[in-house]
Amino acid sequence: xxxxxxxxxxxxxxxxELRRFGRHLILxxxxxxxxxxxxAGSVLLIGLGGLGSPTSLYLAAAGVGRIGLVDAxxxxxxxxxxxxxxxxxxxxxxxxxxxxxxxxxxxxxxVIEKHPVRFTIENAVELISQYDVIIDGxxxxxxxxxxxxxxxxxxxxxxxxxxxxxxxQLSVFDAxxxxxxxxxxxxxxxxxxxxxxxxxxxxxxLPGVIGSLQATEAIxxxxxxxxxxxxxxxxxxxxxxxxxxxxxxxxxNCPICSKASADIELTEVAMVCSAPKMGRNITGxxxxxxxxxxxxxxxxxxxxxxxxxTGMIAGAMPLSKPDFERALDSDDGTVLDAIPKDRDLxxxxxxGMRSQAVIRRLAAWxxxxxxxxxxxxxxxxxxxxxxx
Amino acid sequence: xxxxxxxxxxxxxxxxxxxVGVSILSFLITNSGVKDMAVIMVPSSLxxxxxxxxxxxxxxxxIEEALDRFSEFSSELRNHLFxxxxxxxxxxxxxxxxxxxxxxxxxxxxxxxxEVQIIASVAGG
Numbered sequence: 001x002x003x004x005x006x007x008x009x010x011x012x013x014x015x016x017e018l019r020r021f022g023r024h025l026i027l028x029x030x031x032x033x034x035x036x037x038x039x040a041g042s043v044l045l046i047g048l049g050g051l052g053s054p055t056s057l058y059l060a061a062a063g064v065g066r067i068g069l070v071d072a073x074x075x076x077x078x079x080x081x082x083x084x085x086x087x088x089x090x091x092x093x094x095x096x097x098x099x100x101x102x103x104x105x106x107x108x109x110x111v112i113e114k115h116p117v118r119f120t121i122e123n124a125v126e127l128i129s130q131y132d133v134i135i136d137g138x139x140x141x142x143x144x145x146x147x148x149x150x151x152x153x154x155x156x157x158x159x160x161x162x163x164x165x166x167x168x169q170l171s172v173f174d175a176x177x178x179x180x181x182x183x184x185x186x187x188x189x190x191x192x193x194x195x196x197x198x199x200x201x202x203x204x205x206l207p208g209v210i211g212s213l214q215a216t217e218a219i220x221x222x223x224x225x226x227x228x229x230x231x232x233x234x235x236x237x238x239x240x241x242x243x244x245x246x247x248x249x250x251x252x253n254c255p256i257c258s259k260a261s262a263d264i265e266l267t268e269v270a271m272v273c274s275a276p277k278m279g280r281n282i283t284g285x286x287x288x289x290x291x292x293x294x295x296x297x298x299x300x301x302x303x304x305x306x307x308x309x310t311g312m313i314a315g316a317m318p319l320s321k322p323d324f325e326r327a328l329d330s331d332d333g334t335v336l337d338a339i340p341k342d343r344d345l346x347x348x349x350x351x352g353m354r355s356q357a358v359i360r361r362l363a364a365w366x367x368x369x370x371x372x373x374x375x376x377x378x379x380x381x382x383x384x385x386x387x388x
Numbered sequence: 389x390x391x392x393x394x395x396x397x398x399x400x401x402x403x404x405x406x407x408v409g410v411s412i413l414s415f416l417i418t419n420s421g422v423k424d425m426a427v428i429m430v431p432s433s434l435x436x437x438x439x440x441x442x443x444x445x446x447x448x449x450x451i452e453e454a455l456d457r458f459s460e461f462s463s464e465l466r467n468h469l470f471x472x473x474x475x476x477x478x479x480x481x482x483x484x485x486x487x488x489x490x491x492x493x494x495x496x497x498x499x500x501x502x503e504v505q506i507i508a509s510v511a512g513g
Contacts, residue, residue: 164510
């Protein structure tokens with residue numbers, strides 16, 4: 001069962017393409033027609049990070065005719081542990097330029113369309129409508145729900161991949177042939193239960209595994225071969241080295257795919273925090289100002305040791321959230337003595353989530369919530385000086 | 389040709405007692421609340437609650453009971469899986485690879501060696 005019909009007129013392959021794709025052409029299931037269908041096909045790749053890196057390279061190398069790239073970020077050194085489409089030579093340059101260079105090196109006949117923008121409600125329909133297959137290589141829940149809803153509205157297959165720590169997930173959501181992403185997960189988790197890779201970590205090769213599988217599914221859809229992963233989700237456990245497949249249910253009352261296309265309204269999925277917020281917020285510039293005036297406050301960085309090594313605000317006390325919680329659980333005076341109750345405490349983490357959790361614990365312990373400050377968006381938004 | 393000796397009455401009595409004993413024991417095991425062991429497959433994101441164990445065997449009769457027993461590891465884990473009595477919207481549970489929504493939901497029975505998989509949505513890319 002395949003969602004894509006071949007175009008009436010398939011393009012011819014040049015002698016160079018016949019040579020380059022020889023290993024495909026001798027696959028009886030693939031053969032010349034599969035290769036010509038790839039050349040006639042188009043893919044929109046949303047996100048050029050860990051998943052998008054292998055996907056972009058394999059789709060280029062395989063001979064897909066036209067690939068759209070959506071990403072607004074530039075290459076950073078911390079990307080290179082897993083984002084293999086980029087390298088030191090392209091640090092600081094837009095990811096779409098960095099990937100384009102590698103992709104054209106693999107397939108100079110490829111047509112690349114660069115979209116240096118964030119994927120938003122304003123551009124979602126326009127971008128997705130131009131391509132046959134959509135690949136979700138994004139890194140956050142709101143964008144994933146927007147990709148899903150737009151694909152359902154426009155009747156496009158959504159090749160889904162997700163990774164965290166050592167676990168990966170893969171599926172092809174196509175509401176015409178099975179469940180959509182919302183049938184499986186109607187809502188995103190609350191913020192405090194949804195750590196991202198920057199906070200929870202990810203084994204570098206993991207998006208390589210899942211991204212390569214996304215490329216496989218996209219190629220199958222375009223070439224019209226095999227059985228797409230409609231209604232199934234592949235789970236990959238890198239620690240136990242186990243692949244398993246789940247059969248997932250289509251929800252007849254799905255808020256998106258049970259509706260007619262014209263009735264589907266694209267909305268932004270907000271990430272909410274289900275735990276009550278406590279303490280006060282302080283922005284990066286406000287904290288810089290207080291540091292500059294020699295304010296008598298205590299800053300505590302509750303991230304983990306490897307994160308401290310990437311740079312801390314000068315003068316901040318390193319005390320990881322697990323150590324902090326152990327001290328609070330055990331009433332460890334030696335740790336808590338260093339955390340006065342009569343001064344303002346500034347709690348710092350990478351994105352502001354863990355520090356908020358520590359604030360809740362401190363308030364429950366008896367610290368005055370009005371003297372507890374959470375650094376807004378954590379080190380992600382800190383533009384001031386850091387020390388290693 | 390070797391001839392078999394018929395068992396004497398003492399041996400016959402012993403065999404009858406043994407057979408009755410086994411039957412009673414078997415009846416007791418089947419009907420005394422001894423349950424089958426289901427295996428919960430723990431995703432790596434939840435292993436911090438289980439001392440990094442990837443599989444937990446639990447003597448349970450239904451999916452609901454399996455998740456209830458599993459949640460005893462930590463109140464934080466229970467909060468991750470349940471909102472009140474209902475499974476959270478971002479958690480999918482499967483029995484032997486099939487979404488329990490395609491079966492009998494939380495009331496789905498589990499037998500010996502059934503695998504219960506917990507899938508939490510992840511957004512990393």
